[in-house]
Amino acid sequence: MSSVPVPEASAVRARLLEEAARILDEEGPSALSSRRLATVTGTSTMAVYTHFGSMGAVVDAVATEGFRRLIDRVGAVELTDDPAADLLAAAVAYRENALQNPHLYAVMFGAISVRGLGGKGPDAEVAYAAFRQLVALVERAMAAGRLRPGDGKAVAAQWWSALHGYMMLELAGMDQVVRDPEHHVLWQLMENLLRSLST
Numbered sequence: 001m002s003s004v005p006v007p008e009a010s011a012v013r014a015r016l017l018e019e020a021a022r023i024l025d026e027e028g029p030s031a032l033s034s035r036r037l038a039t040v041t042g043t044s045t046m047a048v049y050t051h052f053g054s055m056g057a058v059v060d061a062v063a064t065e066g067f068r069r070l071i072d073r074v075g076a077v078e079l080t081d082d083p084a085a086d087l088l089a090a091a092v093a094y095r096e097n098a099l100q101n102p103h104l105y106a107v108m109f110g111a112i113s114v115r116g117l118g119g120k121g122p123d124a125e126v127a128y129a130a131f132r133q134l135v136a137l138v139e140r141a142m143a144a145g146r147l148r149p150g151d152g153k154a155v156a157a158q159w160w161s162a163l164h165g166y167m168m169l170e171l172a173g174m175d176q177v178v179r180d181p182e183h184h185v186l187w188q189l190m191e192n193l194l195r196s197l198s199t
Helices: 006-025 033-042 044-054 056-074 083-100 102-108 124-143 153-172 181-197
Strands: none
Touching: 006 044, 006 056, 006 102, 033 044, 033 056, 033 083, 044 056, 056 083, 056 124, 083 102, 083 124, 083 153, 083 181, 102 124, 102 153, 124 153, 153 181
16 A cells, blocks of 8 residues: 555645646647656655656647546637637637647647647547537527527537537648638638538
């Protein structure tokens, strides 16, 4: 049985996770290692493996944290009496979160692997909660008569696919095919999709 008090152990794990996310955000995947984590947190490489088991598990935990941050960011959008406008506001929050955490976003969706250390991916329940958050916004718009009645999950998946696809292009710098792609591509795309789904 460990002699480390549970609250202290929990704090060490949280610190390791936060620093791993920070390193990914600020420096990218090549900067992340157990030695680096131990150094910046004032612990040991053994602490990394004690709390996570492997560097792959660290990456999984970071990806899960990324989805939690996304949920918090979208959840902070204040709902109005216009559910369609709220969908667009949620898209704005989604984009801001991705732009502020580009490496974290890439890890969340498996676009980068940390030096081949792999892992199983984010906690499925947390990742799916981000999707359910979007489903709720779509179903609210349907209930208000702003979107045609239909399968809320399918429509939410269409919305997410369009938004995520653009974000992957933007983060890779591949969106610069027209002037002002944010307005001429992203928001026009989302507005076109919204219009096609409207009553």
